[in-house]
Amino acid sequence: MRTFARAGFASSWLQVLVRRRALAAALFGGSMLVVLLTALVLPSRYTSHLKLLVKNERESPLLSIGDQTQAPRASSEVSDARISTEMELLTSGELLRRVVTQTRLDTLSKYSHYPPDERQEAATRDLRKALTVAPAHRSNVIEVTYVAPDPNRAAQVLSTLNQLYQQSQQTLHGTPGSYDFFKALQRSTESALNTAESQMAEFRSTHHLVALPEQKKSLLEHIALLQQSVAISQAEADKENHETQSYSQDASSLPPTVETARRSIPNQSSTQALASTLVGLQNRREEAATRYQPGDRILTDLDAQIRVTQAAIAKAESTPALEVSNGQNPALIASQTELVRSRAGFAGVTAQTARLTAELKGSQQALTALDASSSGYDELNRRVESLSSLLVLYQHKTDEAYVGQMLDQGHFSDIAVVEAPVVEHLATFPKRGLILLLGLVWSLALSLSIVAMLEHSEPRILTQLDLELALGIPILLALPRTLQASAMNDESRGLYLAMQRNAPLADLELL
Structure with missing residues (x-):
């Protein structure tokens, strides 16, 4: 019965569709007509693409005079911060306004109702909305897309954007005037270095100095050697003093004699006395056995005494007696001998330390006198070395600035164009096939829904x-x-x- 009911229910819905086929067909046709008109009326929009590769082949040198300052090395890996910076530069307001001005986007008819001073801002705002800038997945490439109703205009806008962006790259990353700046610093440093070298030669001639740095170096090495020798001598003196005190304590604590021999002998006297006692107890036991019954108290006491005596005999036989001999203590004799040796060594090391200390003081006084006479020499020498380092640095910076200037003149940049914008005549919007497919589904669902509503609304x-x-x-x-x-x-x-x-x-x- 239920199977018949389900079959009848499906048949009834089919009858409903047949009965209201005119209404369903009108709804479906009207909806599809609206979808078709919408797909035909929607304006076509075209997309142009631009792909830029961010490289680290060119870096701006750092402006510094430190000895350790060098131009940063190029790295093949580009950081996310660098990619984000370039994306912000591509969408900066100044760059987009220049693109609007050069491509005359503000002269389009849709901006004619704006006041003249607001047309550029409106065109810039629309350009920013239609422009999409995003990094490619897991790469150093930035993808730029622009959507416009005219394919030629879309390609023109992206080409102009790329051209102006490359120009701004040279302005931002370049250092105009750096070559002349470092060249002037190089010349002034050369002049100061020549003056300092002349003053150094005059100072040597006045104070009769020939090889002052070598003399100071030799004296410092001799002082260091003396300090090391004094430290070693003092350590030896402390060692000898410690050994003297140790041997003295050992000599006072050791006994004059020690055990030299020990011999074990059998314990015969105790064994013989116990054996005699055992024989007496056994005799008494035999006599008592003839007089008393087994288990009597006298017999048990005699048996206990016999067992005790036998145990005593066994213990005396297993524990021999010791014979000990004493003699002169050899450790005491050795300690006394080492005590005499350490006292003699301590006296010699103490004398050596005093001699080395006196020699060290003389060398230090000589170094103080040499430092006092060479303070002016050291100052001039430091100035000459500092100016020489600066001159080498400025020469290096001048070469870098010259290379940068040549790169700027040759329009070299660390942004390369991977895919230039081209005119694409195939519209990317609207997708009319997809619109018609969705319209077909929508029209079918709409007609069925309205028929079902009308059917249920009439009981x-x-x-x-x-x-x-x-x-x-x-x-x-x-x-x-x-x-x-x-x-x-x-x-x-x-x-x-x-x-x-x-x-x-x-x-x-x-x-």
Whole structure:
């Protein structure tokens, strides 16, 4: 019965669609017509592409006079901060305004209703909206896209943007005037170095100095050697003093004699006395055994005494006696000998330390006198070395600035064009095929939904299945109003009912 109900439900929906086919077809056709007109009316928009490769082949030298300052080395890896910086430069307001001015975007008809002083800002705002700048996935490439209703205009705008961006790169990363600046510093440093060298030669001639640095170096090395020798001598003196005190304590704590020999001998006297006692106890035990019964107290006491005596004999036999001999202590003799040696060594090391200390003081006084006479020499020498380092640095910076100037004149940049913008005649929007497909689905869903709403909004019983569902009881027989049941026999009535199973209920009469 349920299977019949489900089949009848599907059949009833099919009948609904057939009955309201005109309305469904009108809704579907009208919706598709609107979708088709929309797809045809929407203006075509074209996209142009520009891809830029960010490199680290050219870096701006740092302006510094430090000895350790060098031009940074180029690295093949570009940081995310560098990519973000270049993207911000591509979308900067100044650059976009220059693009608008050069491509005359503000003269388009859609900006004619703006005041003259607001047209450029409006065109710049629309350019920023239509411009998409994004980094390519896992690469050093920046992708720039621009959407416009004219393919030629889209390619022209991106070409102009690339040209102005490359020019701004040279302005931002270049250092105009750096070559002349470092060249002037190089010349002034050369002049100061020549003056300092002349003063150094005059100072040597006045103070009769020939090889002052070598003399100071030799004296410093001799002082360092003496300091090391004094430290070693003092360490030896402390060692000898410590050994003297240690040997003295050992000599006072050691005994004059020590055990020289030890010998074990059998304990015969104790063993013999215990053996005699054991024999006496055994004799008494034999006599008592003839007088008393076994288990009597006298017999048990004698047995206990015999066992104790036997244990004492066994212990005396296993524990021999010791014989000890004493002699002169050899450790005491060795300690006394080492004490005499350490006292003699301490006296010698002390004398050596005093001699080395006196020699060290003389060398230090000589170094102080040399430093006092060479203070002016050291100052001039430091000035000459500093000016020489500066001159080498400025020469290096001058060469770098010259190379940078040549790169600027040759229009070299660390931004390379991977894909230049071209005119693309294939529109990227609207996608009319997709719009028609979605419109087809929408029109079908709209027509079915409206038909279903109308069907449910009219509570009428139109078919036999609707009547069965409403009453909850099966219909056994239905006849047309124009045919009386009495005019049929049973076979005709069943056949007619089978043929008219899906006839409208309005033409049937319940029996």
